[in-house]
Amino acid sequence: MDSFSFLIVTGTPDNTEFGIDFLAINITEQFRGVKFIPQGPHFVYSSSKDHFGNPSTSRSGFLHYYKGGEILVKEWNAKNEELQDRTRGDVELEKQRIKENIKDLDRFLAMYEFENIGKWKSLTSLITEDAVQRLSPPCKIIRNSVExxxxxxxxxxxxxxxxxxxxxxxxxxxxxxxxxxxxxVIAETQPQYSKLPERYNQFSSPAEKTFNNIDTVNLIDKLFTEITTPSNLLEELQFCFIVYLCCLSIDSLAHWRQILSLLCNSEQAVEKYRTFYLQFINVIKHQLPEIPIEFIEQNSTNTIYLDIKNLLRNLIINGITEPSELLQKHLDDTISWTFEDLLEEDPEDLPQIVDLSS
Incomplete structure (x- = not known):
């Protein structure tokens, strides 16, 4: 019992959509929370519905790092139609009473869904309690778009x-x-993501613009000097992807996409940060099969596919052949992506010969 946590919610209206990780349910008046939540980070969200069962508000929620034996209490904010921290009474005393009478609450608590716990742990393997505190909005409530x-x-x-x-x-x-x-933007509502360097700006020289479009190593170097450690970027990559999956946040999906593009398009960075890239491969290995279906199609206009193709090529050039081959096989098995002739030059990248004699 001490290795699991409990989430207690109060005042939530009937037929509200409630979710934790991959579990989503429409709650009834008897619903009081979730039991047997494993240790680690878990995303809780809710969304009001109208009389016809259609969502009347967008999803909002929070990412919390649960410790063994913890009891977390949330209450429904009727004005904002979302869950918030408990504000009424002595919260610590309430938690103690809940703990003493947890067996009486058992029939009102939904069981955590363990069927997909392996997938969830793979998607959140690097998210620490510190990362949750560092990346969550100051208001602690994550909405599907900034305000x-x-x-x-x-x-x-x-x-x-x-x-x-x-x-x-x-x-x-x-x-x-x-x-x-x-x-x-209302800063309190915005996740605390890193500011990513732009490939070029109005002060960039033509040479810098050209090089940054070919290889993003200078941008990666700049980013790594601005964050505490490179591993923080991998935590952020997992955090924003989870926010997209659970809260349907297009802003977080866009941020994930920008990080992916930055890291995939540098041959020199793969050589320079080899250990980091081995961790990066393991992170995206679990994320790519979960991307939206419109990004799954393998073609020349799918920029995610093209970025991954560049990453695989950069890995092979730097002698990281086995991890590259394992990632290729995994993507073939899960989303039917195949990669051929990785070391051949793209015809669009070859120099163009212009005949000036005519």
């Missing part, structure tokens, strides 16, 4: 004052920006 502050009158778009509205023509993105509100 923005209301636009003040000062920031409302007005365009060029001298131009009559009926004669306005948007000729460039600069002109377009004048007619859009200046939106500001």
């Amino acid at each position: 923005f502050k209301s636009c003040t009158d000062e920031n409302r778009p007005r365009g060029k004052p001298e131009a009559p509205i009926r004669n306005v023509r948007i000729r460039s993105t600069d002109d377009e920006a004048m007619y859009l509100p200046k939106m500001e």
Whole structure:
């Protein structure tokens, strides 16, 4: 019993969608929480439904690192329609009373789903309690999209004052920006992800732009100097992928995609950070079979497939052949991706010969 944890929830309306990891249920008035939660990180989410059983709010939740024998208490916030920390009464005293009377609550608690525990542990193997604290939003509630502050009158778009509205023509993105509100993210609602370096900006030289498009090693070096350790980036890679899976967060999926692209497209970084890349391979091995179905198709427009192909090529060039072959086999078995002629140059990358005589 001491190796498992309990989640107690109060005040949740009937027919609310409730989930923990891969388990999703519509709760009834007798529902009081979940029992026998294994130690480690687990994502809890909820979503209100209308009278017809359709979601009326987007998912929101939290990632919590459960310790053995822990009792976590949450209550329903009717205004925001989401679970939040317990605010009523003496929480520690309440936990003690729950612990003493846990057998009486047993029939009101859903059993944690152990059928997919192996998959869940593979997807969260590097997420520590520190990582949960470091990457979660300051408000501790993770929503499927970041929130923005209301636009003040000062920031409302007005365009060029001298131009009559009926004669306005948007000729460039600069002109377009004048007619859009200046939106500001509410920082407390945003996961604390690393700021990833851009491949180039307005101050980049032509040589830097060209090199960064060919090999991202300089960007990876820059990122590794800004985070505590490279392993923190792998924790973040798992964290944002889990937030996407459980909370359907497009923002977190986009962040995962950016990290993947950065790490896959550097031959020099594979040589320089060999141990890191062996860990990286093991992380994405479990993630790729879980990506959205629209990214599964193997073709020349699937950028995830192309990035993985570049990664496999960079691994082979640097002599990391066996892990590359194992990853190829795993992806063939799980999502039917195959990779041929990895060391051949892509025709689009070959120099073009232009005949100037005609």
